[in-house]
Amino acid sequence: MGTRRWVAAAAAVMVALLLLSAASHGGRRGPSFNSNNRTFVFNYTLAKTIVxxxxxxxxxxxxxxxxxxxxRCNDLTKGFEIRCIIVDIQNCLQAFIGVDHNLNAVIVAIRGTQENSVQNWIKDLVWKQVDLNYPNMPDAKVHTGFYSAYNNTLLRPAITNAVRKARRLYGDISVIVTGHSMGGAMASFCALDLAISLGSDSVHLMTFGQPRIGNAAFASYFEQYVPSAIRVTHEHDIVPHLPPYFFFLPHLTYHHFPREVFPCINLESV
Structure with missing residues (x-):
C-alpha cells in the first residue's frame, strides 16, 4: 500500500474510533476548546478536528x-488559514503552521514517518538517549533520533518564527501542536520548546499514536512545562509501546508523559 493510502487509512480509522467512542457516550459533543481561559480538555469534537x-x-x-x-482540508477545519509550510527535503520532514479561527488558536502540525524515507526510519530506530539541552532539567534524557529531527533541522527555527509572526498578527492566542507517530514525537519537543518561550498556559499538545520520547525525569519535567498535553492512543497500536519499557532500568528506560486517552473504550468506566 502506498504512503498516502496508508496514512489516509490510518487517519480514517482514528476518526472512526473517535466517532464510535462518541456514540458510546450518547453522541456527546461539548465546547472543544475554550480560548478565553485556555482550557484544553479532551472531547471528541476537538480530537476529530485536531486529527x-x-x-x-x-x-x-x-x-x-x-x-x-x-x-483532507474540509469538515471541521474548513476556513483554516495556512501561514507557513515547512519542507525539509534533506531530512524528509514537513510541517505547517496556521490559524484556526473557530478555535482562535495557532495550529502547528508535523508530519510523521514517511513509509519510503530512509532518513525517517533511521531516526525512528535510533533509541540511544541524549541529555536534554534545557536548563533546570537535570537527569532528563531523550530519544536521540526524535530530538535531533526537531531541534537540529529546519523545523525548530521555522516553526518558532512562524508561530511568533502569527501571534503578532492575531494577538497572544493559544498554540495547539499536533502530529501522528513520529510526528507526535517531534510535536512533543515542539510543544515543550514553545511552552518554555511562550509560557505553559499558551501551549497545548494533542498527538496520535506517538512513541515514548524520554526517560522518567524527562516525563516529569514535561508534565510541569506542558500540562495541557493529551496523547490519543489506540490499544492495538504498537508505536506507543516503543521504544520498549524495561522495568529493570527504571531511571534509564523510556516513559510516557501524561495524559493518555484511549478513544476505543468508554472513558467514563475508567
Missing part, C-alpha cells in the same frame, strides 16, 4: 495544502 490537521500535513500537493483545498 484532521495531523492527517492533512501528510499531503504532498503543497498548492492544495497552502490554499486549504486538499482532500
Amino acid at each position: 484532521e490537521y495531523a492527517s492533512a500535513v501528510y499531503m504532498t500537493d503543497l498548492t492544495a495544502l497552502y490554499t486549504w483545498t486538499c482532500s
Whole structure:
C-alpha cells in the first residue's frame, strides 16, 4: 500500500474510533476548546478536528495544502488559514503552521514517518538517549533520533518564527501542536520548546499514536512545562509501546508523559 493510502487509512480509522467512542457516550459533543481561559480538555469534537490537521500535513500537493483545498482540508477545519509550510527535503520532514479561527488558536502540525524515507526510519530506530539541552532539567534524557529531527533541522527555527509572526498578527492566542507517530514525537519537543518561550498556559499538545520520547525525569519535567498535553492512543497500536519499557532500568528506560486517552473504550468506566 502506498504512503498516502496508508496514512489516509490510518487517519480514517482514528476518526472512526473517535466517532464510535462518541456514540458510546450518547453522541456527546461539548465546547472543544475554550480560548478565553485556555482550557484544553479532551472531547471528541476537538480530537476529530485536531486529527484532521495531523492527517492533512501528510499531503504532498503543497498548492492544495497552502490554499486549504486538499482532500483532507474540509469538515471541521474548513476556513483554516495556512501561514507557513515547512519542507525539509534533506531530512524528509514537513510541517505547517496556521490559524484556526473557530478555535482562535495557532495550529502547528508535523508530519510523521514517511513509509519510503530512509532518513525517517533511521531516526525512528535510533533509541540511544541524549541529555536534554534545557536548563533546570537535570537527569532528563531523550530519544536521540526524535530530538535531533526537531531541534537540529529546519523545523525548530521555522516553526518558532512562524508561530511568533502569527501571534503578532492575531494577538497572544493559544498554540495547539499536533502530529501522528513520529510526528507526535517531534510535536512533543515542539510543544515543550514553545511552552518554555511562550509560557505553559499558551501551549497545548494533542498527538496520535506517538512513541515514548524520554526517560522518567524527562516525563516529569514535561508534565510541569506542558500540562495541557493529551496523547490519543489506540490499544492495538504498537508505536506507543516503543521504544520498549524495561522495568529493570527504571531511571534509564523510556516513559510516557501524561495524559493518555484511549478513544476505543468508554472513558467514563475508567
